[in-house]
Amino acid sequence: MSRLDSMINRLVAQRQILNHAAALIQKVPGPALELGLGNGRTFDHLREILPDREIFVFERKITASPRSIPDADHVILGEIRDTLPFSGSRIGGAAALIHADLSNGDPTDDLARRAWLSPMIMARAGAGTVVLSGHELDLADFERLSLPEGIREGRYYLYRKQ
Numbered sequence: 001m002s003r004l005d006s007m008i009n010r011l012v013a014q015r016q017i018l019n020h021a022a023a024l025i026q027k028v029p030g031p032a033l034e035l036g037l038g039n040g041r042t043f044d045h046l047r048e049i050l051p052d053r054e055i056f057v058f059e060r061k062i063t064a065s066p067r068s069i070p071d072a073d074h075v076i077l078g079e080i081r082d083t084l085p086f087s088g089s090r091i092g093g094a095a096a097l098i099h100a101d102l103s104n105g106d107p108t109d110d111l112a113r114r115a116w117l118s119p120m121i122m123a124r125a126g127a128g129t130v131v132l133s134g135h136e137l138d139l140a141d142f143e144r145l146s147l148p149e150g151i152r153e154g155r156y157y158l159y160r161k162q
């Protein structure tokens with residue numbers, strides 16, 4: 001498969017899984033957390049499909065298109081490892097949805113991130129919180145949900161707190 005095909009598949013899967021997650025959290029209170037703004041594509045999609053939710057974005061360096069940058073109250077700038085554990089007072093209660101799109105494709109980096117990020121995500125979750133991640137996480141008291149039809153296993157990971 002060419003890299004172009006792979007990128008197209010990834011973007012289609014991302015849209016499908018974000019839409020699926022938005023439906024899953026319909027009755028779950030709380031904001032959405034976007035871990036990794038990047039160029040703002042998935043943030044922009046989230047705000048379109050979750051128009052009534054607050055969305056907090058965590059990013060070390062803003063490089064997104066100016067049209068896809070949230071207002072200053074909803075940007076938490078810095079290393080997620082430093083900011084996420086201390087973001088509770090800013091974001092309020094447990095998040096309804098947490099989307100982690102942080103991978104640079106390096107498997108060792110993914111393993112290291114999985115170790116430090118998993119407990120930080122658990123600390124921001126409550127009953128019914130849905131977590132989507134580009135790499136696997138170790139989330140105690142979460143069930144692993146199957147992906148929407150047509151998304152290859154391992155392309156994304158979907159969890160829900162019991």
Ligand SMILES: C[S@@+](CC[C@H](N)C(=O)[O-])C[C@H]1O[C@@H](n2cnc3c(N)ncnc32)[C@H](O)[C@@H]1O
Nearest residue numbers: 036037038039040041042059060079080101102
């Ligand atoms: C793959 S991109 C996100 C793409 C985004 N979902 C989109 O649709 O445009 C990952 C982003 O996460 C940020 N990032 C990765 N690790 C981070 C960390 N430890 N702390 C803060 N930001 C991080 C990178 O700077 C990058 O902008």
